[in-house]
Amino acid sequence: MIKSKVSSTFQDAGALYDFMGHAPLEHDKKNNLSFVNLGYWHGLSAFAKGHLPRSNHALFNLVCRNAKLSAKDDFVADIGCGFGNAAVLCATDYDCPNVVGINISQYQIDQSIEKVASHNLQHRVEIKNMSATDLQFDDNSVDKMVCVEAAFHFDSRVHFFKEAFRTLKPGGILSMSDMVFNKPRKAVHKMILSRLQDGLYIPSANIYGFHDYMVKIREAGFVIMDARNITTLVRPYFRRWALTHPVSLVINRNFSWVMSTIGFIVYPWEYMYLVAVKP
Numbered sequence: 001m002i003k004s005k006v007s008s009t010f011q012d013a014g015a016l017y018d019f020m021g022h023a024p025l026e027h028d029k030k031n032n033l034s035f036v037n038l039g040y041w042h043g044l045s046a047f048a049k050g051h052l053p054r055s056n057h058a059l060f061n062l063v064c065r066n067a068k069l070s071a072k073d074d075f076v077a078d079i080g081c082g083f084g085n086a087a088v089l090c091a092t093d094y095d096c097p098n099v100v101g102i103n104i105s106q107y108q109i110d111q112s113i114e115k116v117a118s119h120n121l122q123h124r125v126e127i128k129n130m131s132a133t134d135l136q137f138d139d140n141s142v143d144k145m146v147c148v149e150a151a152f153h154f155d156s157r158v159h160f161f162k163e164a165f166r167t168l169k170p171g172g173i174l175s176m177s178d179m180v181f182n183k184p185r186k187a188v189h190k191m192i193l194s195r196l197q198d199g200l201y202i203p204s205a206n207i208y209g210f211h212d213y214m215v216k217i218r219e220a221g222f223v224i225m226d227a228r229n230i231t232t233l234v235r236p237y238f239r240r241w242a243l244t245h246p247v248s249l250v251i252n253r254n255f256s257w258v259m260s261t262i263g264f265i266v267y268p269w270e271y272m273y274l275v276a277v278k279p
């Protein structure tokens with residue numbers, strides 16, 4: 001753990017996920033799946049066993065469906081690929097012939113490579129250590145880009161928008177889900193947010209609401225095809241799940257880190273999905 005300008009605890013978001021290690025939320029042992037997102041809970045219950053992994057899977061599918069993925073997409077990139085679940089899904093369920101998952105957490109990269117091998121997909125899915133803000137892809141080379149709940153970490157999100165625009169082909173689609181942290185109005189939220197920014201690696205440059213989000217994506221050159229606030233299908237469910245699974249949340253964690261990020265449960269963050277096209 002090294003001091004950086006964003007966090008006094010973590011050098012970058014990769015160090016945060018290296019620290020979180022395996023099964024940060026819940027591990028679906030039956031299917032050997034580890035997830036690090038808050039889930040899309042449409043038709044699911046926060047109290048039913050196994051519904052967190054189902055909601056995580058539903059979120060991947062929402063973002064992949066929105067991208068209209070198909071076998072015709074020669075090159076698909078999953079940005080901030082976690083444990084490689086969505087990258088594998090792009091190949092298995094959406095028939096994408098070449099998928100690259102990128103991440104900056106070496107722990108998750110190693111786990112993702114193992115996951116790809118366990119599906120015998122090495123010829124179609126590659127996992128690379130690469131930052132979303134410095135994409136090592138040629139200009140106009142990517143057909144579709146999916147990014148599930150990762151952009152709030154990027155330093156900064158706008159740098160990523162520019163990189164996505166540069167590397168997508170004309171007509172290429174960027175499909176994302178993301179957490180939105182608006183500028184806090186109450187003193188208590190201000191205090192909680194500064195702790196969350198430190199403990200969860202959220203750069204100050206990414207603190208703005210939906211309206212500004214849309215302005216920034218358009219400024220990068222994209223045309224917005226669809227954008228929705230889906231907070232009501234994420235936050236109350238995840239909150240209920242978290243409050244009924246305190247042990248899952250703190251297991252293997254450093255106590256002071258848990259205490260500094262506990263405000264996440266009460267903070268009024270919002271959640272959205274966005275589909276944008278490069279004209």
Ligand SMILES: C[S@@+](CC[C@H](N)C(=O)[O-])C[C@H]1O[C@@H](n2cnc3c(N)ncnc32)[C@H](O)[C@@H]1O
Nearest residue numbers: 013036037080082103104105131132148150153
């Ligand atoms: C909340 S997790 C979501 C992971 C995965 N998309 C999922 O839904 O399971 C955020 C992910 O973004 C990755 N990440 C954060 N900053 C990144 C960056 N600058 N470049 C690439 N990946 C990054 C983290 O390592 C982590 O895997």
